[in-house]
Amino acid sequence: xxxxxxxxxxxxxFQYTGQVLPDLFSGLLVTIQATVIGYAIALTLxxxxxxxxxxxVFGTLVHFLMEFIRTTPLVIQLVFVFALSPAxxxxxxxxxxxxxxxxxxxxxxxxxxxxxxxxxxxxEASRALSLPTSRTWTAIVLPQAxxxxxxxxxxxxxxxxxxxxxxxxxxxxELLAVAQQVGSKDFRYVETFTMVGFLFLxxxxxxxxxxxxxxxxxxAV
Amino acid sequence: MEFLIAQWPRFxxxxxxxxxxxxxxxxxxxxxxxxxxxxxTMRHWLPxxxxxxxxxxxxxxxxxxxxxxxxxxxxxxxxxQLEDMFAAILALGLNLGxxxxxxxxxxxxxxxxxxxxxxxxxxxxxAQRMRLVVLPQAWAQMLPTFGNLxxxxxxxxxxxxxxxxxxxxxxxxxxxxxxxxxxxxxxVAFALYYLIAQVLIFGVRLLERRANRxxxxxxxxxxxxxxxxxxxxxxxxxxVAK
Amino acid sequence: MSPSDTPENxxxxxxxxxxxxxxxxxxxxxxxxxxxLTVLDHLDFDVAAGERVTLIGPSGSGKTTILRLLMTLEKxxxxxxxxxxxxxxxxxxxxxxxxxxxxxxxxxxxSIGMVFQQFNLFPNMTVRKNVMEAPVHVLxxxxxxxxxxxxxxxxxxxxxxxxxxxxxxxxGGQQQRVAIARALAMRPEILLLDEVTSALDPExxxxxxxxxREVAETTDITMLCVTHEMGFARDVSHRVLMFDQGxxxxxxxxxxxxxxxxxxxxxxxxxxxLENGH
Numbered sequence: 001x002x003x004x005x006x007x008x009x010x011x012x013x014f015q016y017t018g019q020v021l022p023d024l025f026s027g028l029l030v031t032i033q034a035t036v037i038g039y040a041i042a043l044t045l046x047x048x049x050x051x052x053x054x055x056x057v058f059g060t061l062v063h064f065l066m067e068f069i070r071t072t073p074l075v076i077q078l079v080f081v082f083a084l085s086p087a088x089x090x091x092x093x094x095x096x097x098x099x100x101x102x103x104x105x106x107x108x109x110x111x112x113x114x115x116x117x118x119x120x121x122x123x124e125a126s127r128a129l130s131l132p133t134s135r136t137w138t139a140i141v142l143p144q145a146x147x148x149x150x151x152x153x154x155x156x157x158x159x160x161x162x163x164x165x166x167x168x169x170x171x172x173x174e175l176l177a178v179a180q181q182v183g184s185k186d187f188r189y190v191e192t193f194t195m196v197g198f199l200f201l202x203x204x205x206x207x208x209x210x211x212x213x214x215x216x217x218x219x220a221v
Numbered sequence: 222m223e224f225l226i227a228q229w230p231r232f233x234x235x236x237x238x239x240x241x242x243x244x245x246x247x248x249x250x251x252x253x254x255x256x257x258x259x260x261x262t263m264r265h266w267l268p269x270x271x272x273x274x275x276x277x278x279x280x281x282x283x284x285x286x287x288x289x290x291x292x293x294x295x296x297x298x299x300x301x302q303l304e305d306m307f308a309a310i311l312a313l314g315l316n317l318g319x320x321x322x323x324x325x326x327x328x329x330x331x332x333x334x335x336x337x338x339x340x341x342x343x344x345x346x347x348a349q350r351m352r353l354v355v356l357p358q359a360w361a362q363m364l365p366t367f368g369n370l371x372x373x374x375x376x377x378x379x380x381x382x383x384x385x386x387x388x389x390x391x392x393x394x395x396x397x398x399x400x401x402x403x404x405x406x407x408x409v410a411f412a413l414y415y416l417i418a419q420v421l422i423f424g425v426r427l428l429e430r431r432a433n434r435x436x437x438x439x440x441x442x443x444x445x446x447x448x449x450x451x452x453x454x455x456x457x458x459x460x461v462a463k
Numbered sequence: 464m465s466p467s468d469t470p471e472n473x474x475x476x477x478x479x480x481x482x483x484x485x486x487x488x489x490x491x492x493x494x495x496x497x498x499x500l501t502v503l504d505h506l507d508f509d510v511a512a513g514e515r516v517t518l519i520g521p522s523g524s525g526k527t528t529i530l531r532l533l534m535t536l537e538k539x540x541x542x543x544x545x546x547x548x549x550x551x552x553x554x555x556x557x558x559x560x561x562x563x564x565x566x567x568x569x570x571x572x573x574s575i576g577m578v579f580q581q582f583n584l585f586p587n588m589t590v591r592k593n594v595m596e597a598p599v600h601v602l603x604x605x606x607x608x609x610x611x612x613x614x615x616x617x618x619x620x621x622x623x624x625x626x627x628x629x630x631x632x633x634x635g636g637q638q639q640r641v642a643i644a645r646a647l648a649m650r651p652e653i654l655l656l657d658e659v660t661s662a663l664d665p666e667x668x669x670x671x672x673x674x675x676r677e678v679a680e681t682t683d684i685t686m687l688c689v690t691h692e693m694g695f696a697r698d699v700s701h702r703v704l705m706f707d708q709g710x711x712x713x714x715x716x717x718x719x720x721x722x723x724x725x726x727x728x729x730x731x732x733x734x735x736x737l738e739n740g741h
Binding site: 011068069070071072073074077079080085100107163165166168169176178179183184188190192193194196197200201204205208 | 277278280281282283285286287289290293294297300331374375377378379380382383389390393394395397404407410411413419446455
């Protein structure tokens, strides 16, 4: 029994794990902040893009740009924007904006499918009532469209959360970066990187369950 | 411009590594997706439980984190160091394989019950039913989503930039450092990524069309090579949380 | 005459030899429930080897469930089914019986084939492949043998020229004839026909029924047939069972059931079928 405990302790140091946990949590906090702000950008920009896409010519250009963003890696987009940015902008800001825009390319498609799902009769009814275009969008079309795409949008929140470690590429000190720093200082990577995995699961699995509930609720309508 | 032409071989080297990672990842992800996807449809609870654990764990953790764990933590645990290339393919395959397994599972479940009943009436075994009837039919359903996953996998290969493997992203960043020509260098890299994505999408479409032909369905876009070149619809990251 | 005890007394004409060895299929107090719904209610009946039995009755009366139990697509809730004098829904275990395992069922259902209402052809295979796949993989026939058998059977059902067509290129009636050939390729002793013409356009029904008449006349396959085609039932079956609410309401020779039904429920049912244009 003692032999076993020794063996386990050789692989995994519980005391050390406890020691680095506060650091890891502060990293997780940055990860969550980046996710939340980035997601807010993705939600608003994506909606804007979905509406603008219906404008002739300009909309096609925007569509092509989004397609381009969706088929190239987030890492190289981050590095590219970082290289072009003036030195006084923080890496956190760059990271959050780039990931937000990247995901806006996806949410725009989600909104688009929602808008296309709104029955044609709704537009015609609005026209019959002589509602101004802005009012038709904000009061009739978008509320219906957004409601039906809430679960799909929720999925992107989780996807984005899992993508934030990529901000490490431009030096944002989020969870993975903290683990790397702490781990290399003490040369104890087993505890640090394993805990990173656990912390990600700790957030992403419950969120996935919430999304599944949302799906049931909104799909049923 | 001259600089870009002079550096063309390096771009090609980087592209080649990106393609190798993509193909390696696709092969591994495909095997894992099929294995765990089929296990997820079994009647016995044990294979189902194993499949669920695999899917939930590797969908919940980004490929980058898994790759770091394999490169930094695993050697301390096991005493041997994986090749970076191998660790990267393993991480990408495990991650995308988990998404793929869900696609395989739901596609199998979408095969009409009546088809399964017909195999019972012909007294086929479980393995025969899967191989001869269920998987060939589920295959056509899997492909469109697989197309999206393949592009996601190709994009995810760029994580190797963080462990300084000389893929397309790393080469682009290196050339930028050398020349300071940020915009042209990156535009070339973006274009190359875009090109690889289009080739992958085209390949999956070909498979899709063949699969639908086998099921006696007419391709929705009509026949001919033009049907395959219709504007791509890579609009979704599939099953990100389901 | 109490309805539930008649069937045992009715033996089919022309199958005396096998009947002497006891019935081929025996339902013994079979109950089938789906949740709270009782579909078969302590059902007893026998079928002799070579006998052709037609099951009629309103929808929900349990006819199709009988076929599905025999094809092992469903499991009995209570009671048991024996085939060929050996347990079928159950298997011997120690000195008693236990619910049949999947491998036991695979062994036992070898001699049973089924044709479905919706044909259920495999869309990923040509017509020939549909017919030869199970003989090759399940019976272990060589590809050449199976292919020859497929061609022969497809000829028999009048589709010799469609061997290499795809199921989606065929009409419903043609698809159903392929499904019959597919079932026959397994050389079944018992053939279950589950409303095989119900999904067909009226003009295609006759072709399918002609094929089945031919099968009935030229083979001694035991057939259980759920159908609304009363003319066909009268021509080919030795016995008709009228089902109502999970029990046998009336059983007898087709001439008697169709010509001189005794039970009120049978009369009402036959009248409604006639009025609906069948």
